[in-house]
Amino acid sequence: MAGSSFGTLFKITTFGESHGKALGVIVDGCPAGLSLSEHDIQVFLDRRKPGQTKISTPRKENDQVEILSGVFEGKTTGTPIAMMIPNTSQRSSDYGEIAVTYRPGHADFCFDSKFGFRDYRGGGRSSARETAARVAAGAIASKILSSMGIHLTAYTKSIGPVSISDDHFDPSAISETSTCMPDREADARASAFLAQCMKEHDSAGGVVECVVSGVPAGIGDPVFEKLDAMLSMAVMSIGAVKAVEIGDGIAAASRKGSENNDAFYADHGQIKKKTNHAGGILGGISDGSEIILRAHFKPTPSIFQKQHTVTNTLENTELEIRGRHDPVVVPRAVVVVECMTALTILDACMKNMTARLDYLVDFYQS
Amino acid sequence: MAGSSFGTLFKITTFGESHGKALGVIVDGCPAGLSLSEHDIQVFLDRRKPGQTKISTPRKENDQVEILSGVFEGKTTGTPIAMMIPNTSQRSSDYGEIAVTYRPGHADFCFDSKFGFRDYRGGGRSSARETAARVAAGAIASKILSSMGIHLTAYTKSIGPVSISDDHFDPSAISETSTCMPDREADARASAFLAQCMKEHDSAGGVVECVVSGVPAGIGDPVFEKLDAMLSMAVMSIGAVKAVEIGDGIAAASRKGSENNDAFYADHGQIKKKTNHAGGILGGISDGSEIILRAHFKPTPSIFQKQHTVTNTLENTELEIRGRHDPVVVPRAVVVVECMTALTILDACMKNMTARLDYLVDFYQS
Amino acid sequence: MAGSSFGTLFKITTFGESHGKALGVIVDGCPAGLSLSEHDIQVFLDRRKPGQTKISTPRKENDQVEILSGVFEGKTTGTPIAMMIPNTSQRSSDYGEIAVTYRPGHADFCFDSKFGFRDYRGGGRSSARETAARVAAGAIASKILSSMGIHLTAYTKSIGPVSISDDHFDPSAISETSTCMPDREADARASAFLAQCMKEHDSAGGVVECVVSGVPAGIGDPVFEKLDAMLSMAVMSIGAVKAVEIGDGIAAASRKGSENNDAFYADHGQIKKKTNHAGGILGGISDGSEIILRAHFKPTPSIFQKQHTVTNTLENTELEIRGRHDPVVVPRAVVVVECMTALTILDACMKNMTARLDYLVDFYQS
């Protein structure tokens, strides 16, 4: 099944296993003329790098990106941009037991069911390392969006029972806390909670929120390729995500219409909304407000307690996972959610350029 | 933007506006040899028909489907199946005011922003009537899945503050209650709540749950086309859906790994799970358990109270919507969620047939 | 197999069998704001209508198109345009024998091999009637291209041994001769040749040429989606086409480089070519010259002579086809080639709008 591509006009295709030679991505459809260096990509990759804090795996993955094509004299040429991230920290010996024993909460059994066997080293293709390739592509999308006046901010909204408070919202904390929470007080509590989880050989889940400003009204499509539908696919395709919300999301389902509708008003020649319960999307199309989404991540399935499971020869057994695993994926997933959101919105913006006949006529006749 | 298609191998493309001549769909890629009649489709369409109960719009939409192609002597031929549902109940006069005034919570403003103008009659392409075409296609997908041993059940999980109780779960109630709740006691309370909403000229949201049994382990793809990612897109593409959950969904984010992992065990030569927090999908691939998802619907934005809004010439104004509108879309959306789920799972099953070399060799060499 | 769609941004999906209820097409991705009436479509459909001349089948196919969606108050809305052409002249009784006997040169046996059975009436889905749906879509593409300054002209280049002469080229003859040849003298000879074919119960092949003016340099893509590759697919997908040439085509293969290269020169601030052996495309991208292609059609396989063949139960037999069949498909195929070319070029022009970063920035920031 050819399911490793995402996007229509700004299309990415990823490859690579956790312990293979390299991960990477081809970005096909990137407009020509963008200034682009490996540094632009590296900044994003460093945001998901493990081994940075005590709540992250002690693996040293350098994740150094190399651009193989599509950039000439510092600018994108409009041809495919291939990027490669060699795998350098591969302790395959950690993974011997899981070759035959299915880890609960992991895709081992599903891969074997589908493909007959699998690259079991470190999760292989199902490893969260795969998201490094997405981030490399997302870095390019973000840079393009930025030049169009569209900006994204993602952060940790909650970890386990600890949520950020709007009262303490501090954007500078996102990059400075180990949890990527924009609330230093919540970060402290979440860190304590995670320390306790680690002590108990357990793990935690959490929520990432992403806010996009500057998206003009009109982006997205009426039916299947609704902007929120594409965002949901994008975000749900990140391993460990179990729910996606747009705007007020789940809360909307228990409200009345009079509470949930956002009133429009005119303000200096622009149409705005008094509230933004909708999260910036109505009928699948952006309304000019901030786009807001949340991804709910399950707790890391790799825990260091004894678990009941089976082998690939159908024997009941117990498994005690060893190795290096984050007690929570959320802080490192923040940049992944941001990048998948960027990829989706850029693709929708590009598709929108042919929505009206006068766009075409102006483009070709002027 | 060409966003009216869904699916890769079992691909549907819908057309039609609320008050145009007809709605319809082309199903391309339907396998040959399926017994199919208009009755098979009509049974599904009748499940979303309005005017059936007091909590539904009093419009009389007959929604009679006509098969135009792709069926010969009662069997599908493998060529495109076009289906048309003529629009017969079109009281366009109800919609004069909204030609120029943007309804809060609706896509009117977004459509105008995107396309420059819109077919404003009854919401045009953004009307929930568009889902009739999806249901017609989903009826075919469901019939195929059924012959493969895969069965779907969708129902209303909650309306406003009223949720069903597992203790009262009664599948027969789904088709017999006006709320499509599998719990007659909850149905009674929800109906009372809706009556109150209507009295207040207000509306309600709610939740639809869909359960799929019989999906073998191995369906879905590791990265972007994860089965849960495709399901999320499918379900979020239904108008008014603001959140999607897989399995325990949002609840997983506040759990510990030891609470959320599903232990495997061997049972009579099969691998099973002691729990199903995952909702039948791990790493984007089905694990052989029931697939469970929930769609959260916002309250109907068409309420009969006075609302603040703007005109398309940017004048602030007040709008009082008239016409015929359901106080809640959830009961009629149940079959839509079921159909979008069926379409997604069938497409994934079809793609899975090429996952292994021996599948190809057996198919072509035997 | 879902192979009934063509195009990425301007995407069409056709349906219908020769003797089913209707043929039709959904045009998805048509820009909003195009003035469009059924008359615009009908003019194109009438160009492929049978029963117009003595060299065409005496069937009376009215081919009246009906627009079902996507047009509001005379303008396209940006949502899918569904068009239906009811089948009115269905003499199914002519086709009894071919239900079980495979016609040489036809797809009967191939359809049965693929799908297990087929709608055998009049060729079913493999009938040339299917191209009516393409023409309906192509009429819209042509109208859009025209507003962009791009114009197409297709005509019959040869029938059997009779070719047009450049010396007698007369564009007005295309619509006035029964062969659609732009050369009245060649038309007379071709008509005589066809009369002789009919007398012998035989049929003829021929060549259609299409010339496109006004395509700016830069349309098309470097690798797989080369403009000439997409045109080849488009034209070869017309039944009975067995070869496609771009520019000088086959002649180029026996030339030397010094004979085949087109020299560039600057002329009033524009780059032009002294010759156009390339047919307007270099490296898959338009060069600003006229785009020229030719489609080579085999003779109509339905001939009224006795032919050796087999039944679907593998008995050797003889078949004498009856019914109403054109002795040559070429004149009616002229508009089909033109329409497939238009669809391909429009789609490529739309995709080209995102080729450079400054296109995006100008579009969204101005």
Added chain:
Amino acid sequence: MAGSSFGTLFKITTFGESHGKALGVIVDGCPAGLSLSEHDIQVFLDRRKPGQTKISTPRKENDQVEILSGVFEGKTTGTPIAMMIPNTSQRSSDYGEIAVTYRPGHADFCFDSKFGFRDYRGGGRSSARETAARVAAGAIASKILSSMGIHLTAYTKSIGPVSISDDHFDPSAISETSTCMPDREADARASAFLAQCMKEHDSAGGVVECVVSGVPAGIGDPVFEKLDAMLSMAVMSIGAVKAVEIGDGIAAASRKGSENNDAFYADHGQIKKKTNHAGGILGGISDGSEIILRAHFKPTPSIFQKQHTVTNTLENTELEIRGRHDPVVVPRAVVVVECMTALTILDACMKNMTARLDYLVDFYQS
């Protein structure tokens, strides 16, 4: 524009410029369980390697492939197979002049028109070196097809005025002659012709033919994704191809139906054809006979004579190309045509596995 992918279920995406760091390809959708080594790929790459004979460029391109992902313990895993071919022989200094001067017959001007600038070194993305990535992917497709009983043979049919003779057809000569002609006598004459071309600082074109045996009846799709349409796109997407023929191709257009139809007959429980004018495809679907196609290549545009052209600042000038260029691309293109054919046929075979309901039911219920 995202046009660097080919195929639906067996999908390849290529990257790389002539003088960038590397060329490569991601093969997505390769079935799991295929034995695959770099040697399997290398054998195919070596067939298009330059510097092997006196009629080829004296460049030493080693074209050593490295598999980066998707293979584990010698078998494909079903996940994307990334392959990289580092560029090692890069004499960029040869290409200084063409940075500003447009080479006749090349895509330089078209790339600048489209993207605003280009990687001018060695043709950049428009270089024939790009086809190395296709061959790497095609090697995998060929190996899979072989296990399904489908075999491909491609060879040079003609160079300039010299064609092979059926009387001298000798398959062993394909890999042993420098022209890849299956006719040693024709090879001698073609080699003499090419020597004369080189002496005159000129170049030659030619024709490649590909024959595919073992394709069962039923492969391909009725309308746009006809097998011959997909093959045409595949082959025309190879740089320098200006025409594609299926079966008798162009010859069919001047025949009568009675001459061109292939009579069916039953032979030991199989349906066969007495002739194969159709080249194994009827109505877009394989008929069980050999599939035959021809690609017509223009002469190499890089000739060492003085040519009229313009600069990118629109000055008329003369250009004398230097560097290392094949006087004919045909012998090295033989394996490229074969690989594009293999990729197309494999994808069509994979799509065909869902053509009938009983295929699905048997697959999932047995």
